[in-house]
Amino acid sequence: MPKEYRTIQEVAGPLMMVKGVENVTYDELGEIELANGETRRCRVLEINGDTAMVQLFESSTGINLESSKVRFLGRTMELGVSEDMLGRVFDGLGRPIDGGPEILPEARRDINGLPMNPAARSYPQEFIQTGISAIDGLNTLVRGQKLPIFSASGLPHANLAAQIARQAKVRGTSEPFAVVFAAMGITFEESNFFVQSFKDTGAIDRTVMFVNLANDPAVERISTPRMALTAAEYLAFDKDMHVLVILTDITNYADALREISAARKEVPGRRGYPGYMYTDLASMYERAGRQKGKKGSITMIPILTMPEDDKTHPIPDLTGYITEGQIILSRDLYRKGVTPPIDVLPSLSRLKDKGIGEGKTRADHSNTLNQLFAAYARGKEAKELMVVLGEAALTDIDKIYAQFADAFEQEYVSQGYDTDRDIEETLNIGWKLLSMLPRAELKRIDDKYLDMYYGK
Secondary structure, eight states: OOOEEOOEEEEETTEEEEOSOOSOOTTOEEEEEOTTSOEEEEEEEEEETTEEEEEESSOOTTOOTTTOEEEEOSSOOEEEEOGGGTTOEEETTSOBOSSOOOOOOSEEEETTOOOOOGGGEEOOOOEEBOSOHIIIIISOEETTOBOOEEEOTTSOHHHHHHHHHHHOBOTTOOOOEEEEEEEEEEOHHHHHHHHHHHHHHTGGGGEEEEEEETTSOHHHHHHHHHHHHHHHHIIIIITOOEEEEEEEOHHHHHHHHHHHHHHTTOOBOGGGOBTTHHHHHHHHHTTOEEETTOSOEEEEEEEEEOGGGOTTSHHHHHHHHHSSEEEEBOHHHHHTTOSSOBOTTTOEETTGGGSOSTTTSOTTHHHHHHHHHHHHHHHHHHHHHHHHHOGGGSOHHHHHHHHHHHHIIIIIIOOOSSOOOOHHHHHHHHHHHHTTSOGGGOTTSOHHHHHHHTTO
């Protein structure tokens, strides 16, 4: 039986000091028993001699310093994992909230995981089809990659996340594929949208959901993504599944980190976020990947709303350093009614070349991808010129490029949230658009592909 302490010195917000403790370690879990028998959970943040500073998971209301008792449980935070988690919805601490039974765990895992040995990683190289042209065709997602979506407040990243979760698959294989979905600090409406969307399409059967609502405690927000990644590691490396992890919204996570750091009176870093935020984000993002000798893989799509649409803000900035590219959503495209409003020019997938080409997508993919980027960039320039100088100032070829840019946004990027295009359809739409341009302009495409597809 764990030893009980009645030596609570003070309670300040989510923090509590307990004196005279023995053999208590950092990150250990504890329980507080109130006078009326109610228990609340806490976690050790700091040990100084025989004094422990603990952080409460629930509110501190009603804790009486005289009559409340604290027990330390001798273990860190764990998640009981089993294949029965698929199809279920949990809160940020891993408790079922969908009205179903408790999970009978096959194993209990520390949610902080273990960092993957870099020498044991294998290189991401298999194509994942999301069914979204702007991603599959131009910023290809590869199995084992970390590809964040940079959004801004009011943009439909939730719809895009749900669409990717429903549609993502590895082609040509019958390998088991699962989605682990973690939502941090979202509203009840958003949470309901995700659950309903997965239920209506049947995608819930291969999905594990962890939901932390905006009114749940901030400290629970810190554990939500780690719970999700622990479930993902179990499914990927113990059950040989290919797992797509979607984390939304990393900005809420970082704000919770800042809140707790401020409560601990730590010295703030850039914009008030703690100096260790880079390390903290890396300890989550780097849990994605593939391991040598293991069949499964973890591919990660973190979603974050950039405060004030600023991609130099610490959260997108640090995320960009740790991950392999980014997909950026644009307010301008959203105003034009392009759905999803993916801005393909500043978006980037650093591993796209590894996942495309003969035997993966199609031999002409790399050539057409470069040509579409170049043509769209030139078309946008032509349109900007047209705004400044009027249409009369454009050459005939620039006018064609300007038309191309409009058609590209309307037909290639914009496809709605229910359309699932396979890669052949995406490539064919690309060829249809490139055929608007004179053949002599397509300098980035091999003649043999032009003969096969141009104008067809």
